[in-house]
Amino acid sequence: MPADASPSAARHRPAAPRIRQLVLKVHSRCNLACDYCYVYRHADQGWRNRPRVIAPDTVRRVADRLAAHVARHRTDRVRVVLHGGEPLLAGVVVLDRTVRTLRDAMPTGTTLDIAMQTNGLLLDEAALDLCHTHGIDVGVSLDGDRRSNDRGRRHADGRGSFAEVARALRLLARPEHRSRYAGLLCTIDLANDPIAVYEGLREFDPPRLDLLLPHGNWSTPPPGRHPGDPATPYADWLIAVFDRWYSETPRRTGIRLFESLIALLLGGRSGTQALGAAEPDVMTIETDGTIEGTDTLKTTTASAMRTGFDVFRHSLDDALRHPSLAGRPEGVAALAPACRACPVVGTCGGGLYAHRFRDDAGFAHPSVYCADLFRLIRHVQTVVTADLDAVRRRVSDLSAPAGR
Numbered sequence: 001m002p003a004d005a006s007p008s009a010a011r012h013r014p015a016a017p018r019i020r021q022l023v024l025k026v027h028s029r030c031n032l033a034c035d036y037c038y039v040y041r042h043a044d045q046g047w048r049n050r051p052r053v054i055a056p057d058t059v060r061r062v063a064d065r066l067a068a069h070v071a072r073h074r075t076d077r078v079r080v081v082l083h084g085g086e087p088l089l090a091g092v093v094v095l096d097r098t099v100r101t102l103r104d105a106m107p108t109g110t111t112l113d114i115a116m117q118t119n120g121l122l123l124d125e126a127a128l129d130l131c132h133t134h135g136i137d138v139g140v141s142l143d144g145d146r147r148s149n150d151r152g153r154r155h156a157d158g159r160g161s162f163a164e165v166a167r168a169l170r171l172l173a174r175p176e177h178r179s180r181y182a183g184l185l186c187t188i189d190l191a192n193d194p195i196a197v198y199e200g201l202r203e204f205d206p207p208r209l210d211l212l213l214p215h216g217n218w219s220t221p222p223p224g225r226h227p228g229d230p231a232t233p234y235a236d237w238l239i240a241v242f243d244r245w246y247s248e249t250p251r252r253t254g255i256r257l258f259e260s261l262i263a264l265l266l267g268g269r270s271g272t273q274a275l276g277a278a279e280p281d282v283m284t285i286e287t288d289g290t291i292e293g294t295d296t297l298k299t300t301t302a303s304a305m306r307t308g309f310d311v312f313r314h315s316l317d318d319a320l321r322h323p324s325l326a327g328r329p330e331g332v333a334a335l336a337p338a339c340r341a342c343p344v345v346g347t348c349g350g351g352l353y354a355h356r357f358r359d360d361a362g363f364a365h366p367s368v369y370c371a372d373l374f375r376l377i378r379h380v381q382t383v384v385t386a387d388l389d390a391v392r393r394r395v396s397d398l399s400a401p402a403g404r
């Protein structure tokens with residue numbers, strides 16, 4: 001047992017933040033050049049100076065640091081997401097060695113879940129063999145049907161990526177590989193028809209999907225979102241999908257954003273950092289071993305997520321003391337005054353942290369998507385409340401004495 005992990009020490013120690021998800025950059029480049037990419041097209045261009053592929057020494061240090069962290073916090077489950085750039089550019093040999101190193105270091109009693117977020121271009125039988133060997137769950141980025149996807153997800157020479165991703169998804173959805181299919185990630189483009197996008201995603205039979213608001217903030221607003229404008233184009237888009245999805249019986253896929261919203265409305269927990277005032281529990285490690293906060297802060301300023309820590313000199317607990325991680329406000333009490341007074345704050349939580357940023361005042365703002373979030377939450381609340389009322393009426397009819 002580590003020196004500070006005795007039961008009496010734990011009783012007197014304030015609850016320390018801990019990491020539930022580590023995003024590990026195994027390759028710093030990408031084989032696509034998507035219009036909205038937060039890694040290559042936003043404020044932080046640090047990737048230019050980093051090694052392309054993570055080195056074995058760096059992986060060993062990451063594994064040791066993570067093992068020490070989970071032992072100290074007696075964490076029974078932690079997740080590592082193999083990320084990039086495009087993680088499959090690292091090649092199956094590097095990925096195999098990386099996962100073995102991470103697993104070998106884990107202390108007894110801690111389950112290590114491994115996932116990979118890929119653009120799918122290099123997802124072939126060899127990559128899937130690796131995923132089966134190590135139990136790696138595969139999430140693929142796709143923005144809908146061919147037309148919607150190829151509007152933004154393109155090669156550097158302008159060619160769309162849909163055909164290649166569709167090939168990979170047909171492979172992943174086969175019965176022999178489906179156990180490794182985690183789902184699809186789709187970034188919203190207002191130029192795309194919401195129902196065409198939803199149906200395009202469903203074509204690939206994902207167990208789950210998520211719809212992401214494009215990154216932006218008060219100083220660099222997202223496309224079509226004008227700060228201060230009461231229009232709600234993103235809520236309108238999302239509501240069209242929500243209504244279609246919610247009315248399906250049976251529902252063929254889960255949508256993380258909507259499921260989180262409903263869970264929060266019913267008093268549960270959010271499954272996404274886009275909603276709910278949850279504590280930040282995600283850490284990113286770059287290919288050079290640099291420790292950073294959540295990747296989405298790359299969209300704010302070049303320095304917003306730089307901690308100055310790395311796995312060679314610092315423990316993950318050291319890094320958690322940095323303002324972009326543990327020092328980051330958590331809970332409703334730490335939100336902007338407008339959020340604290342907002343009737344939907346319990347569900348919204350101020351939105352994604354990166355979306356609150358403004359050059360002159362940091363993160364002490366509502367989300368740049370405030371108007372959209374408010375309208376979406378109210379809509380879902382109305383629909384779910386009507387459903388619950390109908391259930392209550394049915395239950396009350398059933399329990400009424402016969403003959404009444």
Ligand code: SF4
Pocket residue numbers: 338339340342343344345348349350351366367369370371373374
């Ligand atoms: S809807 Fe706007 S004001 Fe309300 S909690 Fe969300 S971001 Fe804050």
